[in-house]
Amino acid sequence: MLGSFSLEPAERGFVIVDEQPLAWSADPGEQVHAVNPDGTMWLTAGIGFAKDADGRSIEDRRPFVEFDLGAPRELSALQVWNYCEGHVRDLTSRGVRELRVLTSAGPDAPWAEAGRFTLPRCSGPARPESLPLKRQGIRRVRLEPLSNHAGVTYPAAGDPPDNGFVGLAEVRFLDAAGRPIPGVRVAAVSSELASFRRTAAHLVDGSGLEITRRGWKDQGLPFYAGPVSYEQTYEIPSPQGRYLLRLGDWNGSVARVRVNGRLAGRIVAPPWECDLTPWIRPGANRIAVEVVGTLKNTLGPHHGNPPLGSAWPGMFQRGPQAGPPPGREYSTVAYGLFQPFRLERRGHGR
Structure with missing residues (x-):
């Protein structure tokens, strides 16, 4: 096919559609959980994998984790990031x-089932799943996995695949106004893989959470590796002092900076700035920042939840x-510029 076009995600791969112009907008992003579980996620000790302090084999066939909200609270929902190990x-x-x-009014109060939910399997970083949970006067919450995505059901019998491991990445409890409840702690857990730092405490400490942005891959260019230009015009009647261009939130291999069509420099490392003083002229100055992607999106690997930073033959x-x-x-x-660049003047005189 010749000509310009865009790609839209479909049930299988992508479909070709008419070219869609790129649009810049302030992107608050989405809070996702990174794929490295060590020191960031909870994983049970499994069945027959780890040993306790007395050297006996641990068999966690009924996994659970309990949380204490600190005081009776009104809940509106849970936010759950599923286990998303994919760094290796x-x-x-x-x-x-x-x-x-299950929920309870306190340590000595009985448990009551609040709901059963199905969580999707992660593909890359975990995205939050919102589970409606409208309850009042709740102090403790108990999560019981009933199955995992390897086909293991709990309570587990026999010798399940992959030692019957099951886990989660992060959990948040939202109050009646939809705000996260602070100070939640883990009250009890069936087991945890402490030798790999995959302990239940990481479910409520925010470790591993990061912001993912909407780049040009989400605007019809999922496999594009070249530059995208972001431009602004500045009126400077009488240039004085030094003029530095500063980048805020962005992602790319390099950012090329042009002033009135001329290459003024490249930004590749902190503090993410470029001195434009020699190129600024009296009057209108058209400044363009060209963010360049990488061949990761073009060549892959695209499947199997590959970790970033490596591309071994087997991954393809x-x-x-x-x-x-x-x-x-x-x-x-996601490559792109996620907030406007700034032109800063420092000092006086040329």
Whole structure:
């Protein structure tokens, strides 16, 4: 096909549509959980994998984790980030599939089932799932995994695959106004893989959470690796002092800076600035920042939840047997400029 076009995610891969112009807008981003679980997620000790202090094999066949909200609270929902291990290989099958939620008014009060929910398997960084949970006077919450994405059901019998591991990445409790409840602590847990720093305390400490942005991959260019230019015009009647261009939130391999069409410099490292003083002239100055992506989005690997920063031959052999997955499940990186660049004047005189 010749000519310009855009790509939209479909049930299988992408479909070609008419070219859609790129639009810049302030992007608050989405809070996702990174794929490295060490020191950021909770994972049970499994069945027959770890040993206790007396050297006996740990068999966690009924996994659970309990939380104390500190005082009776009114709940509106839970936010859950599922287990998304993928820094070495794809182990997202350890994530919870079916989850039972119970609540209690206090340490000595009986548990009452508040709901059962199905969590999707992660593909890359975990995105939050909102579980409605309208309850009043609740101080303790108990989460019981009933199955994982490897097909293990709990209570587990026999020798389940992958030692029956199951886990979560992060949990938040929202009050009646939808605000996160502070000071939540873990009150009890069936087991945790402490030797790998995958302990239940990480479920409520925010470790591993990061902001993902909406780049040009989400605007019809999922495989594009070249530059995208962001431009602003500044009126400077009488230039005085030094003029520095500062970048805020952005992502790319390099940012090229042009003033009135002339290359003024490149930004590749902190403090993310470029001296434009020699190129500023009296009157209108058209400043362009060209953010350049990488070949990661063009060449991949795109499947199998690959970790960023490496691309071994085997990673390109992990295509789904059933054919292309949904377009939104392709592993691509959000490149772009996520907030306007700034032109700062420092000092006086030329």
